[in-house]
Amino acid sequence: MIHLSNKRKWIPYLLIIPSFSLICIFKLYPIFTTLVESFIVDSQFTFSVFSELFKDDAFWNSLGVTLKLNVVMIPLQIIISFGMALLVNSAVKVIGVFRTIFYLPVTISLTVACLLWNMMLNPNSGVINSLLGIFNIPMQGFFTDKNQALWCIIIVATWKGVGYWMMFLLAGLKNIDAEIYESAKIDGAGWLKTTFQITLPLIKKVLLFVFIANTTSNLLLFIPMQVITGGGPQGSTNVLMYEAYKSAFKYGDRARSSAIVTILLILIVAACAVQALMLREKEKS
Amino acid sequence: MNRKIKKNVMTCCIYILLVIILIITLFPLFWGISASLRDNSELFQYVTPFSLNTFVPLKMTIESYIGLFTDYNFLQPILNTLYVTIMSIVLGCVVNSVAAFAFAMFDFKFKNVIFMLILLSFMIPFEAIALPLYQVADGFGMVDTHAGMIVPCIASGLVLFLFVQFFKDIPPSLLEAGRIDGANLAQVFFRIMIPLSKPIFITAGLMIFMDQWNSYLWPLLIARSKDIRTIQISLTAFQTEHATDWSSLYAASILSALIPLALFFPFQKYFVQGITSSGVKG
Numbered sequence: 355m356i357h358l359s360n361k362r363k364w365i366p367y368l369l370i371i372p373s374f375s376l377i378c379i380f381k382l383y384p385i386f387t388t389l390v391e392s393f394i395v396d397s398q399f400t401f402s403v404f405s406e407l408f409k410d411d412a413f414w415n416s417l418g419v420t421l422k423l424n425v426v427m428i429p430l431q432i433i434i435s436f437g438m439a440l441l442v443n444s445a446v447k448v449i450g451v452f453r454t455i456f457y458l459p460v461t462i463s464l465t466v467a468c469l470l471w472n473m474m475l476n477p478n479s480g481v482i483n484s485l486l487g488i489f490n491i492p493m494q495g496f497f498t499d500k501n502q503a504l505w506c507i508i509i510v511a512t513w514k515g516v517g518y519w520m521m522f523l524l525a526g527l528k529n530i531d532a533e534i535y536e537s538a539k540i541d542g543a544g545w546l547k548t549t550f551q552i553t554l555p556l557i558k559k560v561l562l563f564v565f566i567a568n569t570t571s572n573l574l575l576f577i578p579m580q581v582i583t584g585g586g587p588q589g590s591t592n593v594l595m596y597e598a599y600k601s602a603f604k605y606g607d608r609a610r611s612s613a614i615v616t617i618l619l620i621l622i623v624a625a626c627a628v629q630a631l632m633l634r635e636k637e638k639s
Numbered sequence: 640m641n642r643k644i645k646k647n648v649m650t651c652c653i654y655i656l657l658v659i660i661l662i663i664t665l666f667p668l669f670w671g672i673s674a675s676l677r678d679n680s681e682l683f684q685y686v687t688p689f690s691l692n693t694f695v696p697l698k699m700t701i702e703s704y705i706g707l708f709t710d711y712n713f714l715q716p717i718l719n720t721l722y723v724t725i726m727s728i729v730l731g732c733v734v735n736s737v738a739a740f741a742f743a744m745f746d747f748k749f750k751n752v753i754f755m756l757i758l759l760s761f762m763i764p765f766e767a768i769a770l771p772l773y774q775v776a777d778g779f780g781m782v783d784t785h786a787g788m789i790v791p792c793i794a795s796g797l798v799l800f801l802f803v804q805f806f807k808d809i810p811p812s813l814l815e816a817g818r819i820d821g822a823n824l825a826q827v828f829f830r831i832m833i834p835l836s837k838p839i840f841i842t843a844g845l846m847i848f849m850d851q852w853n854s855y856l857w858p859l860l861i862a863r864s865k866d867i868r869t870i871q872i873s874l875t876a877f878q879t880e881h882a883t884d885w886s887s888l889y890a891a892s893i894l895s896a897l898i899p900l901a902l903f904f905p906f907q908k909y910f911v912q913g914i915t916s917s918g919v920k921g
Contacts, residue, residue: 356744356814356824365824366750369741372734374753376794381760384768384775391771438660444653452657454907456664461903462896463853465871469878469892470667473674473885479683481670484693513667574766577855581875595766602770603860611770619767 388619391612403613413614415589416597419504420621423593424572427508431568435516436561439523440549453524460517467514468581472497475506497582500590507578507591515571519564526560527553558633565629570622594618668896670694675703675889682886703890711881713891715866716873717898723788723869724851730793731847732840739802740828744814761796766856773860787861788869792851798843805839806832841909845902852899870895 358365392403407413442453459467474480475496483493497503530553538548554561576595579585585592585600594614602611674682677696707713741747742754772791773782781787809832817827833840858869868876874891881887 356811356818356827358745363747366741366745366747370738370753373738373794373799374757376734376790377757377760377796380772380775380791380794381763381768381796382756384771385763387771387774388768441653441656441660446650446653449657452661455661458668458900459664461849461899462668463855463871465853465855465874466892466896467667469874469888470671472878473889474667474670481693513663517664570764574764576766580855580859581878598770599856602773608770608774615767615770622764 388612388615391609392616395609403609407610407613407617412589412592412597416592416594416614417617419589419591420573420593420595420618423504423508423575423591424569424625427511427572428565428569430508431512431516431519431572432561432564434512435519435564436523438516438520439527440553442520443524443527456520457517459514460521462514464511464514464577465581467510468578471506471510471513472582498587500587503583503587503591507575507583510578510582511572511575515568519568522560522564523557526557530556562630562633565633566626569625569629573618573622573625668893671889671893671896675886675893676700677886678702679884679886703884703886704894706887707891707894711877711887711891713873713894716868716870717895719785719867720852720869720871723785724848726785726789727792727851728844728847730789731795731798732843734793735795735799735843736802736836736840737828739799739806740832742799742803743806757796757799759796761800769856769860772857776861782861783864783867784862785867788851788858792847792854792857795847798846801843801846802836802839805836809835838909841906845906845909848902849899 393399393401395402438456442449442456474482477483477493477495477498480496482496486492486494495502496506534552534556535548538552543551574595575593576599579591579593579596580599583591585596595618598611598614598618601607601614673694673696676699678698678700681697742750776782776787776791779790781790813835814827814831817831853871854869855871855875858872862868862872874888874895877888877891
């Protein structure tokens, strides 16, 4: 710390004013208005926006889609990225090349990923249907089939996302002392035992971070619906975030949009709290 | 001997898995590149039945790339995006590093409260505030301007946090030495801190670049008119406006992916260091 004389105590405040005021105006104030708008109508505190929302079938459908998407996608992405992190942490030749390539989809925007996959998964002229043709599997509808669209979005988002989480988990793995593995080996612990009883507990902090960041970003996933499906077919991919977007910008109903975002924030906080508790439980046992 | 065989089998398995993931990772990119190099008449001809020509274009042509600039004026969104990203990088680095300097170097009243608020802001996902943020930006007259895409994204809790972490690791003795030699605070910052902090400036710059280059929701809301559109918005607009011209859409997608990639590769080391050092250590 640099000591400042009394006359110059104002200097640090001057330095933080630009960033702090920008953060207040463009980050903290909007979150505040979201909460206010969803609870206050005509300057009175009320739950009416929510009670309206809870009567709405579109909302319940949307909530169901959001939960379905996330219950599958969050564990899937974390398991795959952990597996990938373990793989690229192994000491085989040219592993650096693999690591870099696995990270490639991260540098590509989700928009581009969606466009590419949308064309590949085109039911009539997409390459994936042609690939399935080799195995005599009939043509699939993918994004146009209401039973498949959500799963296709999961594929696209997972393809694009796992490299990012892999990097964090890899950083955690790299921090583990190699000696620990050596002694585990001497004790005769197998691969499974080592992974579950040594590796996982040792990277718990990183794992928790990945869980929380992954949950947040997946609950707010929006681009594939906007770019590819428009929430369809038949509302099968109409997640809450997309419903909030439509409420604000298509139907001009800001209160409804704010209420949905508030519910999303509650879901995020709840999901993160559960994950944090579960990881802490494991620590005790 | 037995152990050696076991080890070889293990290595083999690892490589097989690596190659499978490699194929899944690269397939869409490879497919996109190959499709962008075909002309439209050839594009669907070889998709089914599956053969070598499904992947390798018979006649390679970069016509669709040229067409992007001659027919679709794709240069404009690229320039718009470059302008927005470069301004964001410059302003973002200045504003956040200066504040981080204050947090890392001085003790002052309310320091911890303010720092907590800033950290809180980076836990608030952007998508959650995008809709009310539109109202704020509208109040400042920023709708449909470049400023609307730049100003709200300058101050970033994450970037500021990274700067603070880095500055804290600079040995105070270096700075004290500078002070004893009579340097004032500005000199300490510019002559001692900045030269020592090149890696963190590169990391921060890359992060802001990736964020801005790939951002979609915010420009979609704030920059509606065609002449200030950024690249991601143009891409999706392209999909609806020229749905039939697939090879151009492939070309546009590949092009917009290649530009950040070209930047990412030389600085890869910093970027990965940056994201992994963002506060999470095993």
